[in-house]
Amino acid sequence: MKGKKHQRQSTTQGHNGNGNSQRHGEYESRKKQKLVQIHQALNSDPVEIDILRSAAVSEGGLLTDEIRRKVWPKLLSVNVYNLPAKPTKDVRENHRDLNQVLLDVRRSMKRFPKGMRSDERQVLQEQLVDIILVVLQKNPALHYYQGYHDIVVTFLLVAGERLAIAMVETLSNHHLRDFMDPTMxxxxxxxxxxxxxxxxxxxxxxxxxxxxxxxxxxxxxxxxxxxxxxxxxxxxxxxxxxxxxxxxxxxxxxxxxxxxxxxxxxxxxxxxxxxxxxxxxxxxxxxxxxxxxxxxxxxxxxxxxxxxxxxxxxxxxxxxxxxxxFKDFQVKTRLQRPDSVLRRQLHRGRDTGGPGSQLSRGTAPNQATNQLVKMAVWGISATLGAAALAVxxxxxxxxxxxxxxxx
Missing domain, CATH: 1.10.472.80 (Ypt/Rab-GAP domain of gyp1p, domain 3)
Structure with missing residues (x-):
């Protein structure tokens, strides 16, 4: 009797294991299908923004930070080949919000990955301050509020400093705009x-x-x-x-x-x-x-x-x-060129110095090293996906x- 009982338990466990394996297999299949759809949407001309939105909303979202670095800019109509320059030291001079931003960022230690060396975290905190101040400096109608840094740090950890500036600026002028009025x-x-x-x-x-x-x-x-x-x-x-x-x-x-x-x-x-x-x-x-x-x-x-x-x-x-x-913003997102086209235009412009140097949404960066710096920043930020946030x-x-x- 004991042997039969043990046999029944083993059979049941086997079925459960097979069920879990089947569900995992189905999830992996859907994941691969989503990756293909995202890739095709990004390379369509114009970019198929509705497919990217659907992928972001559907189960599992955008899956990885690598994909987010490609899709988030498209959702915000940000041209990754025409990013703002790295902030300079003078951005902090006489800025009306500097003291409050510094105070809030210093309290944001728990927003960074556990186990991160203090000097590495301090570098990111300095970048966080600069991103916020640059966006506010470029947009005088926007007013800082406590909690804004909690949004900005997420973009910094995923995308790096320069891409974060571009995305946060667009986000602040659209989705977050009502929060950034001078009053509540x-x-x-x-x-x-x-x-x-x-x-x-x-x-x-x-x-x-x-x-x-x-x-x-x-x-x-x-x-x-x-x-x-x-x-x-x-x-x-x-x-x-x-x-x-x-x-x-x-x-x-x-x-x-x-x-x-x-x-x-x-x-x-x-x-x-x-x-x-x-x-x-x-x-x-x-x-x-x-x-x-x-x-x-x-x-x-x-x-x-x-x-x-x-x-x-x-x-x-x-x-x-x-x-x-919001409706005008949605229309704007439908008119984007795929990154592959922008990349070719960028390289053509460098080779000829001619009209190809003009991107669909602005001029190409002046120095080729900007692209290498951007990729390096993305590579570093890709290691930051396990950050634990404050409760x-x-x-x-x-x-x-x-x-x-x-x-």
């Missing part, structure tokens, strides 16, 4: 979309949260850092950045809504008190089912688009720069000075 009014307006979404999906949960008077402040650090500040696993941050870069600028608030909806039972079991509910919601779980939540956020966006919720979200009449300019305990613990601006 536009940010509060974006946060105001959260409750109408909850009301549409779960009126009982919505009523509970209204009774508790918890408001939406618990989601502030989620929204303005694209969750970079509150998630401890860098791979989860990257997965969300893939998703957000390929989506409407309001998608981060829809994702906030699905997190709250995912925790609906926990919320309703909590005492209906502002402090208690705020404390619960501000402790974002680290084991969220990200792929399921991404699918649900997409579904909610389709069922309850921003246009449907705009009147309820607006406590006062205002126009969102981020939302209003915010509560929104008030995170940035009390910033939060006070809301009141």
């Amino acid at each position: 009014d536009s940010t509060k307006h974006i946060l105001n979309y959260l409750m109408p979404i909850l009301e549409e999906v779960d009126p009982e949960l919505h009523t509970f949260m209204l009774r508790s008077e918890v408001g939406t402040i618990f989601a502030l650090s989620w929204l303005i850092t694209w969750y970079g500040h509150v998630l401890s696993e860098f791979r989860h941050v990257l997965r969300l950045y893939d998703f957000f870069l390929a989506s409407h600028p309001l998608m981060p608030i829809y994702f906030a809504a699905v997190i709250v909806l995912h925790r609906e039972k926990e919320v309703k079991r909590t005492e209906c008190d502002m402090a208690m509910v705020h404390h619960l919601l501000s402790q974002i779980p680290q084991d969220l089912p990200y792929e399921d939540l991404i699918i649900r956020a997409q579904d909610l966006f389709s069922r309850y688009p921003p246009s449907l919720l705009a009147k309820r979200a607006a406590l006062q009449s205002r126009k969102s720069v981020t939302i209003n300019c 915010a305990q509560t929104a008030m613990d995170w940035a009390p000075e910033f939060l006070m601006q809301l009141f």
Whole structure:
């Protein structure tokens, strides 16, 4: 009898093992198919931006940092052959935000890989400061906010300094534009979309949260850092950045809504008190089912688009720069040349000195060494994919000075 029992257990384990192997094989097959689709989309003329967006949103996102360094610029319509110059020392001279940026970056040690030598981390922190100051210097209408550095550091770790400058500048003038106003009014307006979404999906949960008077402040650090500040696993941050870069600028608030909806039972079991509910919601779980939540956020966006919720979200009449300019931004991303064409034009221009030196979106870098430097930076940054990020305990613990601006 014991022998038969043992045999049955072994057979069961074998089936489970085969099932796992089959699922792994299916995943690897889908991964290879996605890689082929991304490669073809990048080399189409014009670039097939819709396929790249679909790849970024679908299960697993863009898979590797190497792919992100190719696709993220396309999602942001950034020409990697016409990158800004490396920042010079004078960028820090008399900059209005220098002291605050330095303070925030010095507090960002946990955003860098565990075990990194302190001198290496310090180099990256100096680059982080310079990227932020360069973008702000080039765009005087943009105003720094606490938490901005949490977004910028993600691009630095993935793409290196010069490519990060180009992508962050575009991102700041589009997806993040409302957060970079001189006042918090536009940010509060974006946060105001959260409750109408909850009301549409779960009126009982919505009523509970209204009774508790918890408001939406618990989601502030989620929204303005694209969750970079509150998630401890860098791979989860990257997965969300893939998703957000390929989506409407309001998608981060829809994702906030699905997190709250995912925790609906926990919320309703909590005492209906502002402090208690705020404390619960501000402790974002680290084991969220990200792929399921991404699918649900997409579904909610389709069922309850921003246009449907705009009147309820607006406590006062205002126009969102981020939302209003998004359609034009989408059109712009469809007009990009593939990197293979840009590369040929770059080399032709170097060989002849003629019109071929003019790229489709600007002139080629003057020195051939710029390309080598860029590749070296990318090679170094590719080793940084395992960074562990800080976990915010509560929104008030995170940035009390910033939060006070809301009141």
